[in-house]
Amino acid sequence: MDELVAQLKEWRGALERALPWWWHRAIVVALLAFGVVLPFLVSPAGDFMNATVIALAYVVMALGLNIVVGFAGLLDLGYVAFYAIGAYCIGWFGSGFFFRAHVHVLVSKVASTLPGIHLNFLLILLCAVVITSVAGTLIGLPTLRLRGDYIAIVTLAFGEIIGVTAVNGQDIHLGGGQTLTAGNLGIPAVDPPYFPGIGQFTQLNLRPWYWLIFALVVIVLFVNLRVRDSRLGRAWIALREDEVAAVSMGIPLVRTKLLAYAMGAAFGGMAGAFLGALYTSVNAGQFAFAFSIFVLAMIIVGGLGSIWGAVVGALSLSYINYYLIPDVLNGVPKDFGLNFNLTQLSFGIYGFLLVLVMVLRPQGLLPERRRRLELTEAVGGGETLLEEPS
């Protein structure tokens, strides 16, 4: 086993030496190009396309949660709250839900004749980012003096509060017969994104949805990568490693932690608004605790604190959940003459896969450089040096 690992390492080293210095960039460009043309390779409204769009929204979520949990080390179990708030942003500002209001900003001809608040999708995204950042900061405040498990409990409670508020929001009257949410009935007929010149998105063609969320993923990835390798990213890791030492070395605790919460929340809100529009309704039932765990599982499977790990984790778990189990393998038990669908087992399959990953690869699929270093060096010891990606 050790020999095999050593051999693999040697091959990898040889491969890296053989490749030109720009191969990192070449891979990025190739991935981007592949991402852009992918919709042309599959049916525009098929199951795979649908799963891909959802998966990319989860990538944004995972990248957001990774900032809070992975970088800053603040175990947030209430991430669903930001999904909910983001989704309600589109429910409130992009549908006829507030039927007494007549506000229309840069929306399609159809929408501009309807009652309610109808803002352009990008404006709603902006609203979602602002509102969830504020919400993230608010949830951050009571956890500032807490550590580890205690943070988890407070954030868990916050997620539940938002979830319960969403369910009971139909009894919170805002005047004129309007309520805060539509509870489990859901806010129906959310405006699909509309852009002048491109037109209105429809459920019949998911390609525009795909490119929109792909663009968001690229932006969020870029922001993540830049921030990780910055003064702020370093400060987060220092706080995660040793809070006392970090503040003694001049890192402002409150500002730095709240920035992590706010940024993580903002990405969650962004993805939430997108998913709200994609599902065309905002239903309180969507915002369950299991969602927080789902996203947390993505970043743990991917490798906590690793940006590319979060991407891979989110993609793989989403594809398993939204494509592989319901669409590809769903009928397998029937083929064996068993009387159930695989979907009914999805949580079991899921749990099994998680356990498998944690046993075989506890550091995650694509572990963060530091963690990889810790694990390998602790075994190897000695003089191993960091390879600086050039």
Place this chain on the structure above:
Amino acid sequence: MDVYAPSAVRTELPNGSGELLLRAERITKEFGGLVAVNGVSLDVPRHSIVSLIGPNGAGKTTLFNMLTGLYKPTSGHIFFGEREITRKRPDVIMSLGLARTFQNIRLFGAMTALENVMIGRHSRMRAGLFGSIVRAPWVRREERDVRELAREKLAYVGVSESRFEQLASHLSYGDQRRVEIARALASDPSLLLLDEPTAGMNPQESSALTDFMRKLRDELSLTILLIEHDMRVVMGVSERITVLDYGEKIAEGPPAEVRSNPRVIEAYLGKQG
């Protein structure tokens, strides 16, 4: 005990400089009913090396933690230069020029030696969230300069270059101590607080560190406040010594004086006869 009041002390400073960099006035820290530090006053003249000694549990580290803002004193005042820093946040105090090391080394284990030192520079950097995302030319320059500065500091404290990119948790004990000092130096402080820097060192290493402390003071015009148990180091390097016992100051003065002080001898060796 009034001879130890700040006004009285100021007239008898060894260097005759008269200028105090750090002044603590009758600070007290109570944890519940326990009085960890009781009305201790402390003066640290600029460009001096002052030691804080005392038996275990005497309140030395508690005092340090109050000076650096980790604990808020129950009563009393702390002045750094002209400014009152009582109850200020640790990061604010750090950015004013008061840096420290810890008794049990507290490096960021998952960061490299270099990154650890760069964290020490955090308070002197300006890049914020948007600057980092856009990575403007000045942000790049700042980042590059800080990296360079961190390398210089590491080299200055004697960490060999091959260790710069190693994770702090993988460094040898001696190197970890050195990196911690480099991290404290990264902010260009005017006062350095060292909490038992020679703990776990052999006599040669201790004596090298003693020389290094003098070098720090002379070359970087630092002032050093030191908690130390090794009496050879304390007597060799300090201009003034403050002795704590059971949270109270029992003696203060130049080494020769403190060494022969009966109360100090009693605190360390027990009552004789």
